[in-house]
Amino acid sequence: MACIKIFAFLTLLALAKAQQNFHTAHMEHNAHRESLVRNDDYIDAHRRQYAFNIWYYDVQINEFKASYLDRVKGMEYQKDSLLIEIDRADEKLYPIKLLSDFSKSCVNKYEAIIPAKEWAKTEMDRCMSQASNKVDYLVTYMVSTNRTLQNQYSNVFEKQVASCETRFNTSSLAVNQTLCLSNAVAETNTFTQNNQKTFSTQLEEAHNDANINIKALHECSFAVQNTTLIKISEANTRIDRCVYGIDDCTQCQGHFCTDVYPISSSKIDPKNPTMANPFYGRSETGSCLMLNIY
Numbered sequence: 001m002a003c004i005k006i007f008a009f010l011t012l013l014a015l016a017k018a019q020q021n022f023h024t025a026h027m028e029h030n031a032h033r034e035s036l037v038r039n040d041d042y043i044d045a046h047r048r049q050y051a052f053n054i055w056y057y058d059v060q061i062n063e064f065k066a067s068y069l070d071r072v073k074g075m076e077y078q079k080d081s082l083l084i085e086i087d088r089a090d091e092k093l094y095p096i097k098l099l100s101d102f103s104k105s106c107v108n109k110y111e112a113i114i115p116a117k118e119w120a121k122t123e124m125d126r127c128m129s130q131a132s133n134k135v136d137y138l139v140t141y142m143v144s145t146n147r148t149l150q151n152q153y154s155n156v157f158e159k160q161v162a163s164c165e166t167r168f169n170t171s172s173l174a175v176n177q178t179l180c181l182s183n184a185v186a187e188t189n190t191f192t193q194n195n196q197k198t199f200s201t202q203l204e205e206a207h208n209d210a211n212i213n214i215k216a217l218h219e220c221s222f223a224v225q226n227t228t229l230i231k232i233s234e235a236n237t238r239i240d241r242c243v244y245g246i247d248d249c250t251q252c253q254g255h256f257c258t259d260v261y262p263i264s265s266s267k268i269d270p271k272n273p274t275m276a277n278p279f280y281g282r283s284e285t286g287s288c289l290m291l292n293i294y
């Protein structure tokens, strides 16, 4: 982009210089018989300059759009990482399911908390299309300025040229034609300069608006990532607590108690009628007691 800018600037300088020389040379020769022919060259040189101005607008608008869309597309990477994160969370549950029927029931109970990959993908895509859909809106004013300038060239300027040519169409009126054309060129150049000032302001504003949209895109995808990661962590916590028997008992389905008594397997002796008493020293019996044998 910088390269194109510098190149375009040098080209403009070169063109401006060439035109200056040409203009001077043109004025010196305008009394000659071949002046009408030279007038054509003079106008053609300006037409090329005008075509270049429009071409350069087109380049800037398209560059702007492409770089904005690239920034939006950068979010694909974060989407992919998030989907991998969901895969990992799902994979982590698989060995827990194999561990026992009980741990499998814990996984079954809570795994639905983990957001579906499809959901995360859709939400991230939604954030990205919200941003990319705005690309045409961002360049609306510049496109309109481009159209205005093109209209000035193809309608106003060309009509003035045609009028100069028909009004002063003989060799004896060559000077008059030259003056008429110079006026048309001067008017068009002033119009062009003002139009270019407008365009630069619009390009600057479009850059600011683009930054605002990209920020909104980051917030949108952050919310999706945050929700996903928080839910994964919630599912893991609940499954862990369930497996360790400290599940929220309002949701228990007769599998376990909140009351856990830890007992070493070495203390368990099926042949001994008087094993350690887990209720010893307790003030309440409770409704259930789970042995955590370690």
Ligand SMILES: *[C@@H]1O[C@H](CO)[C@@H](O)[C@H](O)[C@H]1NC(C)=O
Pocket (backbone or CB within 6 Å): 054, 057, 058, 061, 062, 143, 146, 147, 150
């Ligand atoms: C700018 O105007 C030219 C001439 O009308 C047109 O060909 C080009 O597509 C326009 N560029 C944009 C980006 O609108």
Ligand SMILES: *[C@@H]1O[C@H](CO)[C@@H](O)[C@H](O)[C@H]1NC(C)=O
Pocket (backbone or CB within 6 Å): 166, 169, 170
């Ligand atoms: C120049 O213009 C006059 C009147 O507008 C017309 O009669 C004449 O044919 C024209 N000559 C040329 C060479 O176009």
Ligand SMILES: *[C@@H]1O[C@H](CO)[C@@H](O)[C@H](O)[C@H]1NC(C)=O
Pocket (backbone or CB within 6 Å): 173, 175, 176
């Ligand atoms: C052409 O220019 C000369 C000198 O400026 C002027 O006297 C003459 O009236 C002009 N002719 C026409 C047809 O405008």
Ligand SMILES: *[C@@H]1O[C@H](CO)[C@@H](O)[C@H](O)[C@H]1NC(C)=O
Pocket (backbone or CB within 6 Å): 223, 226, 227, 230
């Ligand atoms: C992340 O998501 C959780 C749950 O949806 C929410 O409570 C929290 O406020 C979010 N954090 C941020 C920084 O948005």
